[in-house]
Amino acid sequence: MLKVSNLNVYYGVIHALKGISFNVPEGKIITLIGSNGAGKSSTLKAIAGLVNTKGSIKFLGGEIAGSKAHLVSKKGIAKVPEGRKVFANLTVLENLRMGGFNRDRNTLEKGYNEVFNIFPVLKERAKQLAGTLSGGEQQMLALGRAMMSEPALLMLDEPSLGLAPKIVSEVFDIIKELNRKGMTILLVEQNAAQALKISDYGYVLENGKITLEDKASNLIVNEQVRKSYLGEM
Amino acid sequence: MNFSEVIQQLVNGISLGSLYGLVAIGYTMVYGVLRLINFAHGDIMMVGTYMAFFGVSAFLLPWWASFIFAMVLAALLGVVIDKVAYKPLRSASRISSLITAIGVSFLLENLFLVLFGGVPKAFPIPKLFAGSLNIGGVILPFVSIFAPVLGIVFLLILLQLLHHTKYGMAMRALSLDIETTRIMGVNVDAVISLVFAIGSALAAAGGILWSLKYPSINPLMGILPGLKAFAAAVLGGIGDVTGAAIGGFIIGVSEILIVAIFPELAGYKDAFAFLLLILVLLFKPTGIMGKDLGGRF
Numbered sequence: 001m002l003k004v005s006n007l008n009v010y011y012g013v014i015h016a017l018k019g020i021s022f023n024v025p026e027g028k029i030i031t032l033i034g035s036n037g038a039g040k041s042s043t044l045k046a047i048a049g050l051v052n053t054k055g056s057i058k059f060l061g062g063e064i065a066g067s068k069a070h071l072v073s074k075k076g077i078a079k080v081p082e083g084r085k086v087f088a089n090l091t092v093l094e095n096l097r098m099g100g101f102n103r104d105r106n107t108l109e110k111g112y113n114e115v116f117n118i119f120p121v122l123k124e125r126a127k128q129l130a131g132t133l134s135g136g137e138q139q140m141l142a143l144g145r146a147m148m149s150e151p152a153l154l155m156l157d158e159p160s161l162g163l164a165p166k167i168v169s170e171v172f173d174i175i176k177e178l179n180r181k182g183m184t185i186l187l188v189e190q191n192a193a194q195a196l197k198i199s200d201y202g203y204v205l206e207n208g209k210i211t212l213e214d215k216a217s218n219l220i221v222n223e224q225v226r227k228s229y230l231g232e233m
Numbered sequence: 234m235n236f237s238e239v240i241q242q243l244v245n246g247i248s249l250g251s252l253y254g255l256v257a258i259g260y261t262m263v264y265g266v267l268r269l270i271n272f273a274h275g276d277i278m279m280v281g282t283y284m285a286f287f288g289v290s291a292f293l294l295p296w297w298a299s300f301i302f303a304m305v306l307a308a309l310l311g312v313v314i315d316k317v318a319y320k321p322l323r324s325a326s327r328i329s330s331l332i333t334a335i336g337v338s339f340l341l342e343n344l345f346l347v348l349f350g351g352v353p354k355a356f357p358i359p360k361l362f363a364g365s366l367n368i369g370g371v372i373l374p375f376v377s378i379f380a381p382v383l384g385i386v387f388l389l390i391l392l393q394l395l396h397h398t399k400y401g402m403a404m405r406a407l408s409l410d411i412e413t414t415r416i417m418g419v420n421v422d423a424v425i426s427l428v429f430a431i432g433s434a435l436a437a438a439g440g441i442l443w444s445l446k447y448p449s450i451n452p453l454m455g456i457l458p459g460l461k462a463f464a465a466a467v468l469g470g471i472g473d474v475t476g477a478a479i480g481g482f483i484i485g486v487s488e489i490l491i492v493a494i495f496p497e498l499a500g501y502k503d504a505f506a507f508l509l510l511i512l513v514l515l516f517k518p519t520g521i522m523g524k525d526l527g528g529r530f
Contacts (some may be wrong), residue, residue, distance in 0.1 A: 048416050073418030085413040087406045098406050101399065102418045149418060 001026040001184055002153055009042045009054035014076045016042045018208040029185045033192040033229055034205035039081055040188040044155050047074055074102055078151035082141040082158045088131030092122055095130050095141055099148030117142035136167035153184050160191045172198055192229035196220045237370040242493040248377035250485020255439030257477035258464035259432025264496050265408040265472040266428050272334040275459015276341035281307035281437025282444050289357045296359035301498030306436040311433025312426045345452035353451040356444035376445045388478045464510035470523025
């Protein structure tokens with residue numbers, strides 16, 4: 001579904017992504033793991049059209065590298081940004097409306113209901129300003145907001161960041177559930193153990209390069225991954 | 234002062250204040266989305282007024298058509314200024330945009346000085362606005378009734394747009410976080426253009442009403458009302474459109490009342506808005522309506 005080849009990102013003189021290539025097949029959960037600054041977030045930003053890139057990004061057969069962010073969104077890629085980034089000055093319902101900005105007006109109601117089915121707490125808080133929600137609720141809102149655009153590919157940047165452990169497993173359960181219903185997911189996580197558990201395939205990013213790739217079940221038992229990312233001695 | 238004098242001064246103040254308010258709304262909206270003080274805003278008001286002048290005197294349009302023509306051209310000018318001068322600096326430091334805004338302001342003032350000279354021109358006043366009502370000794374010039382009514386109507390339309398339409402919602406989202414608004418599929422550049430268009434059209438409306446009140450126009454006429462409108466926007470809480478309108482009314486009314494109560498201070502009339510600005514910055518930097526949420530509108 002998504003095929004990234006030889007992708008480069010530069011921030012001024014800094015070469016953040018040094019020609020990475022990977023695939024996200026339809027219906028799968030693919031994870032990029034790596035430490036802080038390895039280039040995980042840059043990869044998602046590059047796909048979303050938020051930074052200048054070199055290289056090719058093919059989505060559903062068409063080239064999207066160099067497309068503007070709002071056009072990438074219209075093509076069916078949604079992103080849950082790092083740190084959730086809900087619109088604190090808008091209500092919960094307005095946040096969902098923002099997520100479905102380009103969606104046909106007549107199907108909005110259906111979209112809200114789908115989100116409220118998965119996250120009943122958002123329905124209770126529909127009229128509240130998003131800034132008044134707890135961290136976990138904001139993460140659910142960020143997920144719901146991304147779902148509102150009916151994306152073909154959902155990208156998640158550090159969904160577990162800053163959440164209590166109990167909420168983290170809830171969030172991962174929901175991601176797994178979305179995938180089971182057919183959503184293709186590209187996940188970026190520092191919490192490698194949790195991420196690999198729900199993923200089909202994984203890539204390890206180090207200093208802007210992919211150094212290892214394998215089935216997630218193999219990566220979990222990989223010596224190098226265990227040492228570097230799963231905190232085992 | 235007797236009662237009718239007080240009412241008279243209040244009427245004068247409110248009508249002046251609504252002009253400041255109309256101009257202040259543009260300042261506050263642009264600041265809200267871009268965190269940019271558009272110092273060329275007062276000059277856009279001047280250009281709008283000149284366009285209305287030419288509409289009536291050169292193109293012989295009826296006054297209402299010429300006012301709409303002027304608002305449309307001002308809107309276009311605002312959009313073009315943003316595209317040419319500010320957009321290339323979107324990711325540069327904020328001070329670069331600020332200095333550019335001052336440069337655009339000088340450019341417009343001097344361009345109009347070169348093109349049309351510094352001699353003030355008499356703004357043609359349509360018959361409809363020339364008269365006045367006399368109610369129990371209080372004289373209500375038609376302009377003084379029309380200005381606040383129009384100001385409030387524009388404010389209500391704008392609030393409706395901001396809170397009950399998809400693009401208004403995008404403006405509010407944008408004021409908090411441009412990048413996240415982009416990934417929602419919003420064409421952010423188009424929304425920013427819309428903000429400049431609305432703000433500039435309202436500035437033109439303010440300038441036209443200003444000229445109906447003080448019917449002498451010149452290329453530097455935008456400077457002082459522009460700066461006072463900026464003071465009004467800060468007083469109201471920069472980024473908040475209702476606050477900008479309230480700030481405008483407060484500055485207009487207090488400016489008129491100060492002079493009415495202390496005629497010997499008349500020479501300091503123009504300094505008063507800036508005294509208020511300094512006091513706000515010292516004691517309540519977020520202004521009357523300003524909330525420190527990070528987001529605006």
